[in-house]
Amino acid sequence: MEPIILKYQxxxxxxxxxxxxxxxxxxxxxxxxxxxxxxxxxxxxxxEGEINMVIHADGGEATVEISQSGVRIxxxxxxxxxxxxxLAMQEGYSTAPDEVRNLGFGAGMGLPNIKKYxxxxxxxTELGVGTTLTIQINT
Amino acid sequence: MMNVHxxxxxxxxxxxxxxxxxxxxxxxxxxxxxxxxxxxRAGDQDALVTVMSNPNVIAVAVxxxxxxxxxxxxxxxxEKALEKAxxxxxxxxxxxxxxxxxxxxxxxxxxx
Ligand SMILES: Nc1ncnc2c1ncn2[C@@H]1O[C@H](COP(=O)(O)OP(=O)(O)OP(=O)(O)O)[C@@H](O)[C@H]1O
Ligand SMILES: [Mg+2]
Numbered sequence: 680m681e682p683i684i685l686k687y688q689x690x691x692x693x694x695x696x697x698x699x700x701x702x703x704x705x706x707x708x709x710x711x712x713x714x715x716x717x718x719x720x721x722x723x724x725x726x727e728g729e730i731n732m733v734i735h736a737d738g739g740e741a742t743v744e745i746s747q748s749g750v751r752i753x754x755x756x757x758x759x760x761x762x763x764x765x766l767a768m769q770e771g772y773s774t775a776p777d778e779v780r781n782l783g784f785g786a787g788m789g790l791p792n793i794k795k796y797x798x799x800x801x802x803x804t805e806l807g808v809g810t811t812l813t814i815q816i817n818t
Numbered sequence: 819m820m821n822v823h824x825x826x827x828x829x830x831x832x833x834x835x836x837x838x839x840x841x842x843x844x845x846x847x848x849x850x851x852x853x854x855x856x857x858x859r860a861g862d863q864d865a866l867v868t869v870m871s872n873p874n875v876i877a878v879a880v881x882x883x884x885x886x887x888x889x890x891x892x893x894x895x896x897e898k899a900l901e902k903a904x905x906x907x908x909x910x911x912x913x914x915x916x917x918x919x920x921x922x923x924x925x926x927x928x929x930x
Contacts, residue, residue, distance in 0.1 A: 695898055698877040702906070705881070715862075719883050723857055726881040730874075783870045788854030795858060 682746040683707075689729055689754075691738025694782065700741045701726040704752075711745065717818050720796040721750050724814050727789040728754040734779050735759070736810060749798070749817035760806040768794065768802075819843045820928060822886045825865070826911050828927040829920075831888060834895055836909030842885035847924045849917050853878045860884055865924065867917055871895045876902040876910070886910070888924075890917045 685707065687700035705722045725741070732739040736758020744751040761767045768790050775785030794800050799815040821841035826833070848860035849867040853874055856866055862883045868875060871893050879887050886909040889895060895903065895910055903910045913920040 695873045697874070698881065701881060702877070715883070719862060719881075722881040722883070726877065727854065727857065782872050782874055783851055783853040783868075784874070786852040786854045788852070788858050792854060792858035 831911040834910040
């Protein structure tokens with residue numbers, strides 16, 4: 680199989696509709712015949728990353744590389760960056776605003792979930808410049 | 819093992835969406851209103867039992883591949899959530915009781 684590359688702009692303004700890119704990737708993987716287990720791991724990790732870009736960084740860009748051996752998800756934003764990555768990776772740490780918490784987010788579980796469901800997670804971030812997550816999920 | 823429609827009938831849940839959809843097996847339930855807990859911890863044969871009724875709840879059910887969403891306390895999904903459920907073939911059920919009572923009922927029914 681030739682590697683497939685998908686690109687999405689993630690809109691930061693409509694929180695209630697966030698998840699369109701993850702949803703589209705999930706459908707594509709299904710059509711390509713990947714296992715339900717891989718699809719679920721990709722969907723969960725990408726959705727958490729996508730929703731983080733919407734909540735914390737006013738949107739960004741998602742690039743998804745699909746190959747025989749697995750899926751690599753690159754989520755790049757120009758948001759505020761993460762001050763302390765080790766702290767952000769801890770379960771329960773969150774800076775989410777109240778209106779987001781009222782919708783059920785802000786438990787500080789998103790990044791830990793991405794780590795749990797992926798084979799490799801790289802967080803590159805610079806204050807005032809932005810954050811790039813590279814998530815690798817192997818078949 | 820029970821499927822979603824059998825569980826709904828046995829517990830007296832009504833449908834907001836998906837009466838006609840394929841019934842997937844249900845093994846248990848995950849009761850929580852915090853969506854990142856749900857997405858990280860619910861199993862793919864767990865019904866999601868919650869009072870949260872916004873479109874993100876439906877998105878989480880889709881991403882975590884859950885067999886159904888059960889809204890407790892008689893809570894109604896908002897219009898955008900219903901639309902998303904229809905688009906993505908998510909079964910959304912209604913329980914008139916609180917989350918704890920709903921979970922007890924599910925537990926009893928699933929235990930047979
Ligand atoms: N793309 C991002 N840009 C800036 N800050 C981020 C980004 N992603 C995460 N963070 C920071 O890391 C914290 C932890 O993120 P995490 O996803 O684990 O939790 P959360 O989004 O706050 O809540 P939850 O994911 O449970 O809904 C966030 O509260 C935020 O401060
Ligand atoms: Mg998050």
